[in-house]
């Protein structure tokens with residue numbers, strides 16, 4: 001495998017993971033980040049985000065000299081490939097905001113070496129490669145689309161053992177140079193046009209969102225007709241055409257990617273005159289799911305879905321948008337907590353990755369560092385994030401300190417084995433209520 005000189009712009013979770021993993025695969029990587037404090041930390045081998053193995057790979061790269069961090073963009077001048085890993089947040093109109101990418105082009109135009117390949121790695125709308133080429137005005141620098149498919153909490157694993165790599169380009173040599181960066185991963189490489197590669201990323205995330213909204217609505221139907229979503233989804237998942245993953249109902253899907261990407265794809269479809277009703281319904285169903293969970297909680301603690309939550313003490317287990325991350329962005333747990341607080345509930349929360357100190361901008365949630373404090377005098381405990389360690393709690397001890405031993409398990413994480421003999425009434429999503437006595 002040819003070792004390349006690679007530049008990475010941006011040290012967020014995509015940029016940092018890409019830089020550390022490419023160095024691990026044998027390339028010579030310089031990662032440019034504008035925040036001096038972050039560069040200082042990274043250069044000292046300290047990784048500010050929680051990603052398994054990432055710190056180990058960063059330290060390895062620093063030690064063997066294959067990975068460097070800098071704020072100086074001019075260091076990209078010797079790169080043969082430069083990856084753009086800048087944020088593309090949701091703009092006010094729901095479309096992706098490309099400001100960070102576009103505004104850097106004049107600088108890059110004057111720095112990049114002749115024949116360097118410029119790669120869009122972060123999620124960008126269809127047409128962005130062309131737009132970048134226009135802004136760059138460097139016909140000798142081909143622009144290639146090579147979107148990432150990294151899950152938070154599994155980013156290193158997903159980079160080094162991906163299901164697939166897509167390289168979109170009209171320039172075959174540039175595409176080959178990008179594809180060869182991944183030789184060490186053994187993943188299948190799909191070579192496409194730029195529009196297909198750009199769209200494939202949105203299409204994948206939107207499809208996952210659709211699968212989740214489908215299973216969430218199906219869970220509601222299960223409750224109405226006396227079926228159990230666990231059995232229904234297990235049956236569905238054994239069909240190879242459907243697959244078992246992304247079939248667990250929850251409090252709604254969230255995070256920094258699925259909500260932003262479904263919205264951007266809807267926006268792109270609208271702009272192209274395509275009525276993507278299926279995706280619109282997917283997004284609507286997600287908002288409804290959070291409202292449904294709030295109703296379920298009201299039902300359980302106030303006796304009816306119209307009952308008042310004023311002054312009622314509720315304990316929350318989990319705040320991050322999923323387990324395995326410390327990310328609170330677009331977390332359904334937070335949205336649900338905010339709604340409960342708005343209705344007057346008194347909330348105490350525990351999350352293994354959210355420290356009690358500081359409360360991270362959550363003024364209406366009393367965050368504690370002991371899960372047993374969450375249950376103290378609570379009328380109900382609501383499990384919002386599927387942290388496996390919640391299964392290991394001493395549920396009998398939790399029951400002993402609650403006001404009423406009721407758990408609303410929005411992730412269907414707890415089992416009869418966990419709760420049997422503890423006195424807890426278990427209310428899941430799409431499953432029959434089981435009362436332990």
Ligand code: UGA
Pocket residue numbers: 123148149150151152153205208212245246247248249250251252253254255256257258261321322323
């Ligand atoms: C997602 C995609 O899975 C990655 O492939 C993609 O690269 C990434 O976005 C991105 O665009 O950068 P991520 O945002 O880390 O990754 O989160 P997921 O693991 O996809 O989970 C999304 C949401 O679905 C979470 O709220 C999670 O709790 C929920 N979920 C997932 C369920 O409710 N049930 C499931 O069975 C699975």
